[in-house]
Amino acid sequence: MVNNIPVEKAKTSKIHNVDFDNLAFGTTYTDHMLVSDFNDGEWSAPKIIPYQPVTLEPSSKIFHYGQSIFEGLKAYKDEQGSVWLFRPMENFKRLNKSAKRLAIPELPESHFIDGLTALLRLEQDWVPQNPGSSLYVRPFMFASGTGFHASPADKYKFIIALAPSGAYFSGKVKVLIEEKYSRAANGGVGYAKAGGNYAGQFYPTQLAAEKGYQQVIWTDDNNHEFIEEAGAMNVFVRINDTLITAPTNDRILDGITRKSILDIAKDEGIDTEVRKVSVKEVVDAAKNGSLKEMFGAGTAAVVSPIAAFGYKDxxxxxxxxxxxxxxxxKKRITDIQYNRAEDKFGWRYKVV
Structure with missing residues (x-):
């Protein structure tokens, strides 16, 4: 038992086969995962089991109607060996916000926070201490109930899996401002971390890659007039000395890194604006020299600087x-995450 959560230990550990100096992002998995099932109107008590495949029937509704949501956060190890999370309650709240939008039963807080803490305490040796590395945490929920009729499932599964990871991006990226495709629409599920949102991004991103760009800057679904997100991240624009980002809405994810950047920028005395940013404003600023920076912000990369953008060839x-x-x-955020600096905002959460 860890935190009163039952544990079925793996017979052998894979950790000795892992090269922690050369970790790709999200492709190596720890020995254990946390699971809970929704049956008969309630979530079962969570348990920790060895990392393993999930068995589903072909008629499971996840395959047919896409009831699938996820979160992403990281665990960090400081120089003393303590393990920390960064604003995990925000991930829990957003998971349930996504669940509600996709008609998935909301998860009890204890399943998420206590379950995650127990899993991380068990797997603490998997948290890398190399610079820039961390243990990526992937909580997710999906419909496991069966049936071909188009309706919400009656059974669901919640899992937390862990992956020691190196840096998500290296260097700056070149992006393409999208003129045809949309990431999300008004009244849709853009604000939820639904799997289908990301599936719909892949094809336009492939088209951009064929033109030499690493990511797409998404624009609004009506006229493609306003910039909204950068790939799978929120996007910031610096014009002169003002840092600007779009307001959240039905189409834009309420990013935890985004919120943290806004708070830290204000603490640094940087002028910030949360407002619509038109493509024309960004292009004009690039032409007259007032566009100083653009960068994406998200859990995986924290901050991903943009070196150039393309628009209308x-x-x-x-x-x-x-x-x-x-x-x-980025330095301010990562110093808080790795317990290298004061956390005046109260964002750090100690695991062990």
Whole structure:
């Protein structure tokens, strides 16, 4: 038992076969995972079992109607060997927000927080201490109930799996402002972390990659007039000395890194604006030299600087800055995450 959660230990550990100095992102998995099932109107008590395949019937509704949501957060190990999470309650709240939108039963807080804490205490040796590395945490829920009729399932599964990972991105990226495809629409599920949102992004991103871009800047679904997100991240634009990001709505994910950047920027005395940002404003700023920075923000990369963007067959290079907002804000966040600096916001959560 860990935190009163039953544990079925793996017979052997894989940890000795892992090269922690050369970790890809999210492709190596720890020895155990946490599971809970929704049956007969309630979630079962969570338990920890060896990491293993999940068996589902072909008629399971996840395959037919896409009731699938997930979260992403990280566990960090400081120089003393303590393990920390960053704002996990925000992930829990957003998971249930996504669940409600996709007609999935909401999860009890104890299943998420206590279950995650127990799993991380068991797997604490898997949290890397290498610079830039962390233990990626993937909580997810999906419909396991069966039936071909188009309706919510009667059974669901909740799992937390862990993956020691290196840095998500290295270097700056070149992005394409999307003029045809949309990530999400008004009244849709863009604000939820639904699996289908990401499936719909892959094809336009492939088209952009064929043109030499690493990511897509998504625009609104009506006229493709306003920028909204950068790939799977929120996007920030710096015009002169003002940092601007789009407001959250039905189409835009309420990113935890996004919120943290806004709070830290204000603490640093950086002018911030949360408002619509038109493509025309960004292009005009690039032309007249007032566009200083663009970067994506999300759990995996924290901050991903944008080196250039393309729009209507024209590429616009961004300047190289010695003291960029992107680097300053990323350092502030990662110093909090790795327990290297004061956490005046109360965001760190100690696991062990």
């Amino acid at each position: 024209v590429d616009y290079e961004l300047p190289e800055l010695g003291d960029s907002y992107a680097s300053k804000l």
